[in-house]
Structure formats: structure tokens, C-alpha cells
Amino acid sequence: MRDQIARYAGKLLADRSALPGHIAFAAHDDVLLSEGHPKLARLCEGVLSSLSCLGLAAARPSLPFADFLVRRAGKEASRIVPQDTETRTFLHDIPFLRRDELGNDAPARIADLLGSRKGMIAEGLGIVAAGAVTVEQAYIHYSSIFHAAFVKYLLDVLSEGFRLPGEREAFEEFRRSWLRPLDAEGLAFRGAPLEAPEEILKEIAAVGRYTVERGLVDSFFGNISLRAGGTIYISQTAASLDDLAGRIDPVPMDNSSTTGITASSELLAHRRIYEESCGRAILHGHPKFAVAMSMVCEEKGCSVTDCWRDCDKVRWLGDTPVVAGEIGAGGLARRVPPVIAGPRKAMVYGHGVFTLGLDGFADAFRAMVDVENGCRREYFRRLSPKLAG
Amino acid sequence: MENSPLTGWHGTLLHVDLAAGTSRVEPIPRDLLLGYLGGRGLGVRLLRGAHTLDPFHADMPLIFAVGPLCGTPAPTAARLNVVSRSPLTGTVYDCSAGGRFAHRLKAAGFDALRIVGRSPRPAAISVTPEGGEILPAGSLWGKSVGETVRALEGRGSVAAIGPAGENGVLFASILMGEGNAVGRGGLGAVMGGKNLKAIAVNGSRSTGIADRARFERARQDVMRLFRASPVIFGELGISEYGTPALVDLMRQRRMAPTENFRKTVFEGSGSYSGPSIRKAYGSKKDGCHGCPIQCKKSDREGAHLPEYETVSHFGALNGIDDLGSIVRSNRLCNELGMDTISAAATLAAWGEGRGRFPAADEVEGLLADMAFLRGEGGLLAQGSRRVAQALGKPGLSMSVKSLELPAYDPRGAYGMALAYCTSNRGGCHLRAYPISHEILRKPVATDRFSFSGKARIIKIAEDTNAAVDSLVACKFSFFGATLEEYAEMLAAVTGEEFGPQSLKEIGERICLTERFYNCANGFDAKDDRLPERFFREPGSSGEGIEIPPIDEKRFDEELRKYYRIRGLTPEGTFSDPGYLSRLP
Numbered sequence: 001m002r003d004q005i006a007r008y009a010g011k012l013l014a015d016r017s018a019l020p021g022h023i024a025f026a027a028h029d030d031v032l033l034s035e036g037h038p039k040l041a042r043l044c045e046g047v048l049s050s051l052s053c054l055g056l057a058a059a060r061p062s063l064p065f066a067d068f069l070v071r072r073a074g075k076e077a078s079r080i081v082p083q084d085t086e087t088r089t090f091l092h093d094i095p096f097l098r099r100d101e102l103g104n105d106a107p108a109r110i111a112d113l114l115g116s117r118k119g120m121i122a123e124g125l126g127i128v129a130a131g132a133v134t135v136e137q138a139y140i141h142y143s144s145i146f147h148a149a150f151v152k153y154l155l156d157v158l159s160e161g162f163r164l165p166g167e168r169e170a171f172e173e174f175r176r177s178w179l180r181p182l183d184a185e186g187l188a189f190r191g192a193p194l195e196a197p198e199e200i201l202k203e204i205a206a207v208g209r210y211t212v213e214r215g216l217v218d219s220f221f222g223n224i225s226l227r228a229g230g231t232i233y234i235s236q237t238a239a240s241l242d243d244l245a246g247r248i249d250p251v252p253m254d255n256s257s258t259t260g261i262t263a264s265s266e267l268l269a270h271r272r273i274y275e276e277s278c279g280r281a282i283l284h285g286h287p288k289f290a291v292a293m294s295m296v297c298e299e300k301g302c303s304v305t306d307c308w309r310d311c312d313k314v315r316w317l318g319d320t321p322v323v324a325g326e327i328g329a330g331g332l333a334r335r336v337p338p339v340i341a342g343p344r345k346a347m348v349y350g351h352g353v354f355t356l357g358l359d360g361f362a363d364a365f366r367a368m369v370d371v372e373n374g375c376r377r378e379y380f381r382r383l384s385p386k387l388a389g
Numbered sequence: 390m391e392n393s394p395l396t397g398w399h400g401t402l403l404h405v406d407l408a409a410g411t412s413r414v415e416p417i418p419r420d421l422l423l424g425y426l427g428g429r430g431l432g433v434r435l436l437r438g439a440h441t442l443d444p445f446h447a448d449m450p451l452i453f454a455v456g457p458l459c460g461t462p463a464p465t466a467a468r469l470n471v472v473s474r475s476p477l478t479g480t481v482y483d484c485s486a487g488g489r490f491a492h493r494l495k496a497a498g499f500d501a502l503r504i505v506g507r508s509p510r511p512a513a514i515s516v517t518p519e520g521g522e523i524l525p526a527g528s529l530w531g532k533s534v535g536e537t538v539r540a541l542e543g544r545g546s547v548a549a550i551g552p553a554g555e556n557g558v559l560f561a562s563i564l565m566g567e568g569n570a571v572g573r574g575g576l577g578a579v580m581g582g583k584n585l586k587a588i589a590v591n592g593s594r595s596t597g598i599a600d601r602a603r604f605e606r607a608r609q610d611v612m613r614l615f616r617a618s619p620v621i622f623g624e625l626g627i628s629e630y631g632t633p634a635l636v637d638l639m640r641q642r643r644m645a646p647t648e649n650f651r652k653t654v655f656e657g658s659g660s661y662s663g664p665s666i667r668k669a670y671g672s673k674k675d676g677c678h679g680c681p682i683q684c685k686k687s688d689r690e691g692a693h694l695p696e697y698e699t700v701s702h703f704g705a706l707n708g709i710d711d712l713g714s715i716v717r718s719n720r721l722c723n724e725l726g727m728d729t730i731s732a733a734a735t736l737a738a739w740g741e742g743r744g745r746f747p748a749a750d751e752v753e754g755l756l757a758d759m760a761f762l763r764g765e766g767g768l769l770a771q772g773s774r775r776v777a778q779a780l781g782k783p784g785l786s787m788s789v790k791s792l793e794l795p796a797y798d799p800r801g802a803y804g805m806a807l808a809y810c811t812s813n814r815g816g817c818h819l820r821a822y823p824i825s826h827e828i829l830r831k832p833v834a835t836d837r838f839s840f841s842g843k844a845r846i847i848k849i850a851e852d853t854n855a856a857v858d859s860l861v862a863c864k865f866s867f868f869g870a871t872l873e874e875y876a877e878m879l880a881a882v883t884g885e886e887f888g889p890q891s892l893k894e895i896g897e898r899i900c901l902t903e904r905f906y907n908c909a910n911g912f913d914a915k916d917d918r919l920p921e922r923f924f925r926e927p928g929s930s931g932e933g934i935e936i937p938p939i940d941e942k943r944f945d946e947e948l949r950k951y952y953r954i955r956g957l958t959p960e961g962t963f964s965d966p967g968y969l970s971r972l973p
């Protein structure tokens with residue numbers, strides 16, 4: 001159990017989603033144990049002791065966006081409703097407790113909320129997330145809430161500007177020092193021909209790791225595949241991009257075996273992309289600026305209300321097509337393949353980016369970096385009047 | 390509002406006494422509905438007081454219970470649980486089944502049907518909103534399940550036993566008219582012991598929903614999660630191929646029980662994989678009433694095709710790679726009214742004992758012998774534990790608490806190994822269902838070759854699934870959705886607040902009640918044991934996957950942890966004999 005805690009505390013540091021020194025976990029084996037920042041660790045123990053869950057994470061996020069969202073929310077609000085697919089699909093919305101609601105018995109109040117939810121924001125304390133089955137699950141829920149708050153804050157600032165004292169300064173500090181340039185410099189990619197299964201598995205694991213190490217995406221959401229002959233080698237469902245060794249399924253293109261029932265939920269999308277293009281490698285992740293910008297839609301007089309599911313337009317962000325469609329069997333697999341073959345990249349509304357490599361991952365990786373960099377540039381270009389104002 | 394009416398439940402049960410030939414409607418106290426929900430929980434609670442009776446005692450209740458979500462559009466919720474005490478295992482026993490029957494029982498206006506007494510002559514029960522009517526069924530006695538269902542068609546949805554249930558086969562099943570089985574544990578023999586051939590239910594009452602907008606939001610959330618789940622709606626998932634989608638996976642993971650668990654890889658398994666069945670039979674989607682997943686498959690004529698457990702046990706476990714024979718065995722079991730898993734596993738134990746597994750063309754004859762207690766069938770009808778004992782080789786019964794293990798070798802998933810033993814109904818995969826995370830990676834993956842944390846995980850999962858079985862929803866929903874969305878639907882239906890935590894607390898109450906009943910019948914730690922084979926013999930290693938025997942010391946350590954987490958004594962019993970009296 002302690003090794004699990006060390007591992008996921010390490011991931012929160014590596015992906016820079018939590019403030020160093022302000023991370024704690026608790027886990028419930030036959031006894032309750034906790035590690036990390038003493039006050040947060042006590043909080044974790046207090047919360048977990050009244051929950052029938054295995055793990056709990058509490059950490060102060062490295063950015064103040066979650067707290068800003070709580071303070072920007074209306075007086076009556078008890079939750080924020082981010083529009084990205086991770087939230088929409090898995091979290092639904094994110095409940096919060098304000099500083100004055102936490103009162104003197106924060107553990108009890110938080111446990112009460114987590115009795116029916118996967119994670120929450122405690123103003124002034126941080127993000128608290130539960131894992132029913134594993135410590136990893138608590139980490140995943142923390143990471144999703146961090147992602148959702150990040151994307152929502154970008155969009156809220158873009159549409160509503162800054163409202164609170166200190167917000168603008170914090171945002172400028174985020175842009176200056178938290179954001180780091182994204183590039184593919186110095187990464188080694190194997191070129192064609194990649195045919196030997198051993199080579200393929202190694203390359204997929206390496207490239208998956210690059211996407212996380214370079215800060216392009218968070219570790220848990222996303223998938224990656226390579227086609228060789230009649231086989232698609234694809235990352236498994238619920239596998240982390242930076243930990244794919246032993247978690248890649250070889251799936252025959254002709255569905256003659258169902259071993260790939262454990263493959264990524266986007267297997268169908270990957271297969272159709274291969275069928276409709278001459279690509280050999282596919283990368284999919286949720287880079288945050290791309291997720292945010294995919295939802296900036298300027299259509300006027302549109303009658304669609306469920307944009308994620310029902311929008312059948314192809315919009316363009318620069319030279320990248322943007323389509324809608326929910327995860328898995330929910331429509332993304334129908335709308336991405338027709339638009340990706342030419343530009344070899346595509347964005348999905350509120351969700352993320354798919355890129356296609358012609359003979360390996362080098363061009364797919366660069367394309368994803370370019371899409372996210374392009375979205376960052378476009379975001380700040382649109383925000384500049386507000387930053388100046 | 391302490392006494393505001395609850396929506397979702399009718400608040401009544403129908404009590405039928407077959408000995409007296411009477412029936413009456415009884416209210417179900419509000420605190421039992423809120424404390425046990427329905428289905429398994431309510432059934433287990435209603436069994437209290439009768440739980441130490443012999444399974445064949447006339448007063449032993451046989452309870453059919455639906456849940457608060459049944460009758461609403463909640464996905465996979467048209468299910469019920471049948472609860473009694475198993476003649477095969479001696480434990481409290483419940484079985485979940487889908488189909489129109491559950492829906493109709495709810496629509497007849499009852500949350501549960503409780504049957505006691507032994508009818509002096511073969512009988513059937515007809516349930517309508519007016520109550521219960523006992524019908525003579527002499528002409529149906531001896532008939533197959535299909536014939537019985539057809540004979541009663543005009544009276545609504547039918548649940549029936551076949552000859553196996555009439556003859557007391559210890560793993561006789563109850564079949565729903567649409568082919569869903571109350572498969573395991575021999576509840577069909579309990580029904581047969583009451584001289585009850587069939588039950589028909591009909592009605593058209595609706596189930597109220599307190600907050601429709603809230604319900605619809607939660608239902609949409611569930612559907613979105615189903616679509617995001619590769620196991621459910623993926624192109625290789627169970628909606629496409631049914632549970633035989635697992636055949637290739639278990640082969641690849643090297644944990645497909647083969648030749649009575651002597652091996653864990655069967656080279657011929659490809660002949661009954663999901664894609665092979667589809668190719669041979671043109672499988673169509675089929676399934677429970679109102680279920681969006683439709684994981685059951687039927688052939689071009691609409692006849693049901695076997696599930697994963699069934700193909701694997703009539704296949705690999707008996708060393709048979711003949712798909713035609715496997716499909717025929719499945720059909721025969723359903724017509725005769727026998728659990729396919731226990732039937733196939735009993736044949737395998739007997740086969741190993743006599744030094745030869747049955748050939749493909751012998752199986753059907755043996756199954757008929759079992760159902761009619763002919764020749765060796767009389768012994769086989771008692772299940773693998775009693776067969777192995779009679780052969781003087783008790784170690785050959787691959788069972789826990791006499792319930793034959795299904796088609797997941799415990800040497801390939803250590804949580805499964807533990808869960809087989811802690812299950813209150815014996816060697817069942819569905820109580821904690823660790824296959825979900827150990828193999829199918831849902832909701833997240835755990836290391837299948839590690840015991841670390843598994844005692845806690847199994848405890849939480851048992852509680853969770855006890856709640857799921859009481860809603861009643863299908864376990865397969867939870868390859869996508871979580872208790873969170875189902876709690877939200879339950880709150881919207883009933884107008885009472887529920888969350889995952891409160892549901893797990895209800896689940897814990899149910900699990901401990903069951904364990905308490907079992908302890909009252911003499912069960913303790915000595916019965917929470919895997920067959921020795923798994924600690925002594927390796928499985929079939931290869932392709933970079935090592936399948937060693939299970940580390941017995943580590944297993945015992947984790948089992949002791951489980952007892953501590955459950956608040957039990959080191960013997961797996963209750964230190965407080967008054968435990969039940971403090972529960973609602």
C-alpha cells in the first residue's frame with residue numbers, strides 16, 4: 001500500500017498538478033494509513049475512516065484555478081460544471097465546499113460529500129478525491145478534477161475576464177512560469193519499417209511516456225496505437241500513457257479474436273482511421289488548450305444543444321478540423337475518421353486531439369505538439385484584450 | 390417525512406402457502422425497504438427466522454423479490470433475485486435473473502413473492518394484481534421447461550422447473566420463459582420439493598418515479614458510460630459477442646480451467662470463441678427485457694446460445710472442442726432445468742476420477758441421466774463434492790462450499806481466489822467479481838498476481854454488489870457505470886437520498902446477514918477453503934506468463950485480514966450472537 005502511495009504522490013509531482021510538499025494520501029488495508037503533508041494526511045485519515053473506499057488523495061493544486069472557480073461561482077452554487085468530456089462522462093460535475101462551510105469539522109463535511117461523489121474541491125485546502133478500489137483511482141480522480149478546473153478556468157476567463165483581486169496576477173504568473181514550451185526536440189522515434197512485435201511494443205511504450213514527460217497530456221486519459229499488417233497494437237483501457245509496458249493489446253483488424261476486449265475504448269475509432277487512411281500510427285490525448293479551444297464555437301443561430309453528441313459540423317481551428325462525438329460507441333469513431341486522413345490531425349469537441357503518423361510516431365507526435373501550441377497561441381491571442389484591459 | 394409514501398416500491402408482498410392452498414397480501418415495513426432495498430437484500434431479510442431450516446423442509450421459504458428500479462427505464466434493472474437455502478451448498482442462496490418475469494411481477498403490484506409449504510399434488514401459481522391462485526399442474530409434471538412455459542403462456546410471464554427440479558437434482562435451476570436462468574445453487578430443487586412446477590405472473594401496474602428530470606439526467610449519464618466502456622459496447626465487447634467474448638481473453642491470460650482445472654490453457658478453445666460462435670450460428674443480439682446491452686445471443690431461429698461459463702466448462706473443462714456438442718448441452722440443460730456450470734463441472738470431476746473425460750457425443754446422454762437420476766446419473770445429480778467423495782477422491786471436486794467453480798482459474802487472479810472463498814453462497818465469481826478489475830481493467834486495473842489490498846477490495850466489492858443485487862441491476866452495468874449514477878437514479882425514483890456510501894452500508898448489512906445465517910448453520914473459516922490443487926499444482930505457464938500454485942501462506946494471511954476488516958473472529962464467525970437483532 002505504501003509503495004502505491006509513493007508512486008502516485010510521485011506522479012502528482014511529475015505532472016506538476018500538485019504543489020510540492022502539499023500532497024497527502026490515505027489508504028485503507030486492514031488498517032488505515034496515511035502519508036504526506038501532516039495536516040492533509042490527518043484530513044485524509046479523517047475522511048477515509050468514514051468511507052467505504054480503499055484510497056484517498058488530498059493535495060493543493062499547483063495552480064489556484066479551482067479556488068478561483070469556487071469564488072467566481074454564484075452564492076447559491078454548490079458545484080461547478082466543467083464542459084470537458086472527462087467531467088461530462090465520468091465526474092458529471094464537481095462539488096465544492098467553501099472555506100466557511102468546512103468549519104471546524106472539515107473531515108466530516110468532506111466525507112459527507114464524498115459519500116456520493118468521486119472527488120471535490122475544498123476551498124483553501126485543495127482537491128480531495130476518493131478511490132473506491134485502488135489508490136490509483138484516487139489519483140485519477142484528482143487528476144481529472146485538476147484537468148477540468150484548468151480547462152474551465154481558461155474558458156471562463158476568456159468569456160468573462162478576471163473578476164477577483166489577484167486573479168490577473170496569478171494568471172500572468174501561470175503563463176510566465178507554470179506553462180512551459182512544448183516541443184519534440186531530442187526525442188528518438190523509430191522509423192519505418194516497424195514490423196517486429198517486440199519493437200512495436202517498445203516504441204508504443206516509449207512514445208506514450210514522451211507525451212506525459214513532455215507535459216503534452218495527463219497520464220491517465222488518452223490512447224495510442226500502431227498498425228502492422230493485419231494487427232493493431234493498441235494501449236489497453238484504463239492504462240496510463242506513461243506506463244504502457246505489458247498493457248498493449250494486439251488486435252486483429254478482421255475481429256477474428258476478442259482478446260482485445262480490454263483494448264482502449266477508442267479501438268473502433270483507431271480501426272476506422274486505419275481503414276480510411278494510409279496512416280500507421282495514431283496518438284490520442286487531452287492537451288488542455290486544445291480541449292478548451294475545441295469548445296470555442298462561433299456558430300450563430302445553431303439549434304444543437306448537446307454539442308458533444310449532436311453537432312455534425314466540421315469546424316476548423318487553423319488547419320485542424322474539429323468534430324463532435326462522444327467516447328467509444330458514442331459517435332467519435334464515426335466523425336473523426338472521415339476528417340483526419342488529409343490533415344493527419346483532428347480535434348474532438350471538448351475532448352482532445354487525434355493525430356496520425358504515416359510510418360511511425362515521429363510525425364504524429366509533432367502534429368500533436370503543433371496542435372496544442374497552435375491552440376495556446378490562439379487562446380492568448382483571443383485573451384489579449386482582456387489581459388490588456 | 391417519516392411516513393410519507395415511498396415511490397419505487399409497492400410496499401407489499403404476496404405470501405402463498407402451498408400446503409394450505411392459500412395466499413394473502415402482506416405489507417412490507419418501510420424500514421425493511423429502506424434498509425434492504427429489494428431483490429437479494431429484501432429476500433435475505435425475509436428469510437430471517439427460517440434460515441436454519443433444511444432446504445427441503447416444507448416451511449423453507451422460496452422468495453422471488455424485485456427491486457425499486459424494476460419497472461422504471463433504469464438500464465438493466467428488469468431483474469429479480471430468488472432467495473432460499475441451497476440444497477447443494479447448505480448456505481443461504483440467492484440468484485439474480487433478468488427477463489420479463491421480474492418486470493411482470495412488479496407490474497402485478499408486488500415487491501416480493503414468498504412461497505412456503507409443500508403442495509399435496511403438482512401445482513402452479515398464477516399471480517395477478519388480484520393476488521395468487523394455485524392451479525393444478527399434474528399434466529405439466531415431467532414436462533420440459535419449454536413445454537411448461539408454452540402451456541402457461543396465456544397467464545403472463547412464466548418461471549418453471551424442468552424434470553431436474555422435480556427429481557431433486559441438487560443443482561436444478563429455475564428458468565424464465567424467455568430463457569433467463571435462476572441458474573446456480575439448486576433453487577429449482579427447492580421449488581420441486583414444494584411440488585411447484587411453475588409460476589406465471591401478470592399485471593400492468595406502473596412504478597412511480599418521484600423526480601423524472603433527475604432520473605432522466607442520471608439515466609443519460611449511465612448510457613454515456615456504457616458507450617464509453619469497451620467491455621460493454623466496444624466492438625469486441627459483450628454487446629457484440631455476448632460473454633463468450635471472454636473465451637479468447639481467458640485463453641490469452643492462461644486462466645481457462647481445463648480438464649477439471651489440471652491445466653489452464655485449452656488449445657481447442659478457439660472453436661467456441663465469440664467470433665466462432667457468431668460464424669457458426671449467425672448470433673443475433675438478444676437479452677433481458679428493456680436492457681440496452683443485449684448480451685445474450687441467439688441463433689437464426691431465436692434459440693439461445695450459451696454463455697462464457699457454459700462454453701468453457703462444457704468445452705475446456707471436459708477437454709471438448711466440438712461447438713455443436715457444447716451448444717446442444719446448453720440447450721438440454723435449459724430444457725431439463727439444470728445449472729450448466731455445476732453440471733459440466735460435475736462431469737469433469739467424475740471424468741478425472743474415472744480416468745476419462747466424457748466424449749463430446751456422450752455428454753447429452755449423461756445430462757439426461759442426471760436429470761432423471763438414471764444409472765450413474767443418480768450420483769452425478771448430487772454435484773461434484775458428493776461425486777468425488779463417493780469415488781474416494783474428495784480432492785477432485787473443484788468447488789468451494791460444494792458450489793462448483795466457474796471458468797476463471799484462481800491461479801490466474803488472486804482476488805478471485807480469495808473471493809471464491811469469502812462468497813456467502815460458495816464458489817461464485819459474481820459476489821465480488823474481481824475479474825472486473827483483475828482482468829477487464831474496470832473501473833481500474835489491479836495486479837492479478839498480487840494479494841496486496843485484495844481483502845479490502847473484496848470486502849468493498851461484496852458490499853457494492855450486494856447493493857447492486859438489491860436494486861436490482863445487472864453486474865455488467867458496472868463495467869461502465871458506477872454506484873454513483875445508480876444511487877442517483879434510485880434517489881430520483883424513491884424520493885429518498887442515496888449515495889454510493891449509503892448503498893455500500895446497506896450492502897454490508899446484507900453480506901453480514903448472509904454470513905450470520907451461514908454461521909448459524911455451522912459454517913466457519915474451515916469452509917472458506919479452495920481445493921488443495923490450487924496450492925499444490927501449477928497452471929499452464931507459457932508465452933511469458935507464469936501460472937504458479939497459489940502461495941498458501943499469503944492466501945491465509947489475506948483471508949485473516951478479510952475477517953478483521955469484516956469485524957469477524959479469526960474463525961470467521963460472529964463474536965456477538967445478537968448481531969441480527971440490532972438490524973432493521
Ligand SMILES: [Zn+2]
Pocket residue numbers: 221222284285286351352
Ligand atoms: Zn480521449
